[in-house]
Amino acid sequence: MSRPYLAIEAIQKDYPDFSLDMSLSCEKGEIVEILGPSGGGKTTFLRIIAGLIAPDQGHILLEGRDITGLPPRQRGVGLVFQDFALFPHYDVAGNVAYGLKARHPRPDPQEIATQVEALLRRFSLAGFGGRRIEGLSGGERQRVALARAMAVSPGLMLFDEPLGSLDATLRKELRGELRVLQRELGYTSLSVTHDQEDALAVADRVVVMRNGRMVQTGTPEDIYARPKTAFVASFFGDSNLIPAHELQATAGAEGLFFIRAEQLRLIGPGDGPSDGGTVLELVVNDFEYRGRDYFVKGRPKPAGRPAQLDRAPICFRMAQRPGLGDVVQVELPQAALLPIVDDRN
Amino acid sequence: MxxxxxxxxxxxxxxxxxxxxxxxxxxxxxxxxxxxxxxxxGPFGSAGGSEALFSAASLERFLAILGSPSILASLRFSLLQALVSTSLSLALGLPGAWLLARYRFRGRRLYAALSGIPFVFPPVLFTLGFVRAWGRNGLVNTGLMSLFGLPKAPLDFAYSFSGVVIAHALLNFPLVVALVGAVWSRVPRTPEDAARCLGADEGRIFATITLPSILPGIAAAASLVFLYCFMSFAIPLTLGGGPGYATLEVSIYAAVSGEQNFAKAGTIALLEGCCAIGVLALYSLLQARSVAASTDAPGERLPLSSQRRCLRRAAALWLVSSGALALSPLLGLLVSSFTRVGRWGGAATLxxxxxxxxxxxxxxxxxxxxxxxxxxxxxxxxxxxxxxxxxxxxxxxxxxxxxxxxxxxxxxxxxxxxxxxxxxxxxxxxxxxxxxxxxxxxxxxxxxxxxxxxxxxxxxxxxxxxxxxxxxxxxxxxxxxxxxxxxxxxxxxxxxxxxxxxxxxxxxxxxxxxxxxxxxxxxxxxxxxxxxxxxxxxxxxxxxxxxxxxxxxxxxxxx
The missing domain is CATH 1.10.3720.10 (MetI-like)
Known part of the structure; x- marks a missing residue:
């Protein structure tokens, strides 16, 4: 069995109001996205790996080498900060050259200039060397931050919300750039984000984190299709969490069942229900136009009685524009219903 | 509009x-x-009432006064002592500013509050307290003499150039602590972390990242302290004591009270005013730059108690001794106010x-x-x-x-x-x-x-x-x-x-x-x-x- 490229073993860090307890391992060249709500300890976790925060317990092994006690500069780990943390008093070239100079006691200016030039070209920043940081756009800043971090060619790159401060159009564009770059350079990438779309789009593997603990890890497809807990389910996309006793098919069972909005089947006037599935009658309560179709929320309405306001709305998709107050029938296919751990609150 | x-x-x-x-x-x-x-x-006024305000004669008189050796000596002393006082204040103030900006510790607020001293402790009383603490018969000397059985006072600097600049430094360094500390705590931290990840050691991080961002703040504090020292009155008046150690400010008073020479006093006032306005403008400029470079909220402060032991000890030693220095004139004042000088030169008693x-x-x-x-x-x-x-x-x-x-x-x-x-x-x-x-x-x-x-x-x-x-x-x-x-x-x-x-x-x-x-x-x-x-x-x-x-x-x- 080959040892993993990066192994994080039972890292613990206690704060007065928060504690972190994580284990994780990554293969070389893997893109891992750590996903979770703000305040969940993601950034702390990254900073521990980078060596900016010392853990109370646990070990970090990079290529089999224990780097837990090493200062950041001896780790060979690159970190791209959320706000990029570019040095405002250096120009672009000065920022990119910083790590090269810091690592050599007597740097050769000529050699560094050549290396910086090459880096700027690689990150489509040729001719930007003399520019001041203030005048750069968000995308340009990100590329400078990447060039700076990668100048010292770390094998492991950490990204703290790399797309967090950008607007929607730019973040999609830069997401693509990051992916291309990673394929070219082959570094191992560990990012944290609170945006599930970013995580699903980029990752080889997603780690869902909550309150300093790992909740689930797997491929994006796996996490999306088979969330283990209600928290994970509701974090990715539009999901329905339905107590077992409200479903005919699982009558008598306990617990909570999960089904994605797009898996509910609308029953038209001519169709009958397929056997085994639960059929619910819903009153359309609210809907959003999502381009391809409509995302609809409806309240369950037992036959002959008014809609039940105390029950959570069920969401599903419709091809045609619904009317508010319409009564529709949807079927929850038996095969799509997934038992799930209820960890809400 | x-x-x-x-x-x-x-x-x-x-x-x-x-x-x-x-x-x-x-x-x-x-x-x-x-x-x-x-x-x-003063200089441009009509001495006998017959001259025009800006006549050739009045201008000549003004230039003659301005070029006189006593005024030039006074200007030189003002600048020199202000320069030395400011450097000393920075040396005493910067370590405290760093500790205040980056660490939490008990007594932190008290230490920061020392910066109120130059504003509420009137300079003349500060001087009085300074003399009672550090003078030949002051607390420190008396203590050292009785402790080591010395026949005469070991420290004798209060009434000298050193006395003037040390008094200025003790009065003003807490201001450096507060002003630079505030700037330092508002310097964004992530660039330092970024440098750390890029392989810079702590010395390089300070020199290339931290220092450039706090430099305008340090310069602003230095220029303010320079201004206060340059225009100082009570301290050089009392401790300088002679024409050789007179700031321009003291020289104005001397010209008025001693010689009744309003032309000379006015000339000095113009000279001093111009210099001071220049320094004030510089301060405003630096202050604006320093504010522009800082973030709104102060960064997180680590508890000092969780730091390495040598740092903890050094910090405690520094905080206590510099705090004692800042408070020494107040202490001198207080102790001295509760003493009675013995008759015929006998020992003082409480x-x-x-x-x-x-x-x-x-x-x-x-x-x-x-x-x-x-x-x-x-x-x-x-x-x-x-x-x-x-x-x-x-x-x-x-x-x-x-x-x-x-x-x-x-x-x-x-x-x-x-x-x-x-x-x-x-x-x-x-x-x-x-x-x-x-x-x-x-x-x-x-x-x-x-x-x-x-x-x-x-x-x-x-x-x-x-x-x-x-x-x-x-x-x-x-x-x-x-x-x-x-x-x-x-x-x-x-x-x-x-x-x-x-x-x-x-x-x-x-x-x-x-x-x-x-x-x-x-x-x-x-x-x-x-x-x-x-x-x-x-x-x-x-x-x-x-x-x-x-x-x-x-x-x-x-x-």
Whole structure:
């Protein structure tokens, strides 16, 4: 069995109001996205790996080498900060050259200039060397931050919300750039984000984190299709969490069942229900136009009685524009219903 | 046309115009007229009444005075001692600024509060305390002598160049701690972490990342301390003691009180004023740059107790010893006020005799009553001026030409302004002039306090009030002033404290039949009646302290 490229073993860090307890391992060249709500300890976790925060317990092994006690500069780990943390008093070239100079006691200016030039070209920043940081756009800043971090060619790159401060159009564009770059350079990438779309789009593997603990890890497809807990389910996309006793098919069972909005089947006037599935009658309560179709929320309405306001709305998709107050029938296919751990609150 | 839209929403054009021009009409003459009189009435004034103001003869006379060796020597001394004092203040202040910015520790707030010393501890009383702590017969020497059985005082520097610069450093380094500490704590941290990840060691991080971002703040603090030291009066007057160690400020006083030479005094005032305005402008510029480079919120502070042991020990040692240095004059004052000098040169003993004497002496009691009255008048005037300026400046803060202009009294000393009043009223300027001079000297601090407090009021509040139909005066009365209550009270205390121990203007104007505490303490010190002088000093400091405590207390009560 080959040892993993990066192994994080039972890292613990206690704060007065928060504690972190994580284990994780990554293969070389893997893109891992750590996903979770703000305040969940993601950034702390990254900073521990980078060596900016010392853990109370646990070990970090990079290529089999224990780097837990090493200062950041001896780790060979690159970190791209959320706000990029570019040095405002250096120009672009000065920022990119910083790590090269810091690592050599007597740097050769000529050699560094050549290396910086090459880096700027690689990150489509040729001719930007003399520019001041203030005048750069968000995308340009990100590329400078990447060039700076990668100048010292770390094998492991950490990204703290790399797309967090950008607007929607730019973040999609830069997401693509990051992916291309990673394929070219082959570094191992560990990012944290609170945006599930970013995580699903980029990752080889997603780690869902909550309150300093790992909740689930797997491929994006796996996490999306088979969330283990209600928290994970509701974090990715539009999901329905339905107590077992409200479903005919699982009558008598306990617990909570999960089904994605797009898996509910609308029953038209001519169709009958397929056997085994639960059929619910819903009153359309609210809907959003999502381009391809409509995302609809409806309240369950037992036959002959008014809609039940105390029950959570069920969401599903419709091809045609619904009317508010319409009564529709949807079927929850038996095969799509997934038992799930209820960890809400 | 920003101001139009801002002011026509809530009030009439006439109101807005009045608000904009009132400071120029009422506040500017407070320093422009006396300073102008000092300069024009002196060197350029008509000696016999027959010359024109700017004649060739008057210009020649002015240049002759300016080039005289005594003035050049005084200028050289002013600059040199200010330079050395500032360097010393930085050396003493920067480590504390770093600790204050980056660490949490017990007594942190107390240490930061030391920066109030230069504002509430009047320089003359500071000097008195300094001499009682570090002088030949002071606490330190007495202690060292009895501890090691020395025959004579080992430290003998109080009355010398070293004494002047060390006193300046002790007075001003806590200011460096506070000013630079505030800048340092607001420097964004992530660039330092970024440098750390890029392989820089701590020394390189400091030199290439931290230092460049705090440098404008350090330079701003240094220029302010330089300005204070350059214009220092009581310390060089007492400790310098001779023409060789006279700052320009002291030379003005000497020219007036000794030689009655108003032409010379005016020339020095012009020279000093120009230099000081230059330094003040530099300070404003640096301050603006330093503010622009900082973030809004201070960064996280790590508990000092969780740091490495050697750092912890060094920090504790530094904090305690530098804090003791800053407090040593206060301690000297306090201890000395409770001593009785033995008869026939016997050893001093602890006693409350100085206080008994002070409170049974009619002269001292009058001085207390009159000083308090003056302090109250100065507080009301100074804060009144500050509020007037505050109303006029809108919400935009006080950077820019207007801010520098109305801060000019920082660079135009009370000695210069007093000179002006002496020129204007040759028969004696009286207590009114004294109150005006003190209020002029005090209002910039009150203004800064209030302005800083107002900038912390969320900007949406008055816009909300305008939209709800409130007029400008109503906004002022119902929003700004209530929210500024604590700042108003502490500026009142600040102005009163400045007036209480002030001797610069008091010595210059020397109002007859109006004895003042500061002057009395200064004269007692001059006749070596230290315990009595110190008792008066302690009473002044106590009042100033009480005023601040009361301001603090009152502002905390829900209103």
């Amino acid at each position: 920003r101001w139009r839209s801002e002011f026509t929403v809530g009030g009439s054009r006439a109101w807005s115009l009045a608000i904009r021009t009132l400071p120029w009409l009422l506040v500017a003459p407070l320093f422009l007229v006396p300073f102008g009189a000092a300069v024009l009435g 006693s409350i005799e100085p206080y008994v004497k002070t409170f049974t002496d009619r002269g001292s009691l009058r001085a207390m009553a009159d000083s308090l009255m003056l302090a109250l008048a100065v507080a009301a005037l100074g804060v009144g001026i500050a509020v007037l300026l505050l109303i006029g400046e809108g919400r935009t803060g006080k950077t820019g030409i207007r801010g520098i202009f109305f801060a000019l009294p920082v660079a135009l000393s009370s000695v210069m302004l007093s000179l002006g009043y002496l020129v204007l009223f040759p028969l004696g300027a009286g207590v009114g002039a004294l109150a005006l001079v003190q209020a002029t000297a005090a209002y910039p601090l009150a203004w800064r306090t209030l302005s800083a407090a107002r900038s912390r009021i969320p900007s949406g509040l008055d816009e909300a009030a305008i939209l709800l139909g409130a007029s400008r005066p109503r906004i002022l009365a119902t929003l700004d002033l209530p929210l500024l209550r604590s700042a108003l009270l502490s500026s009142l205390a600040l102005c009163a404290a400045i007036s209480l121990g002030e001797i610069n203007a008091a010595l210059m104007l020397n109002p007859t039949n109006f004895p003042l505490l500061g002057l009395r303490a200064y004269r007692l010190m001059g006749s070596y009646q230290y315990p009595l002088a110190c008792a008066l000093g302690v009473i002044v400091c106590l009042w100033a302290g009480l005023a601040f405590a009361a301001a603090d207390r009152l502002s905390e009560e829900p209103g």
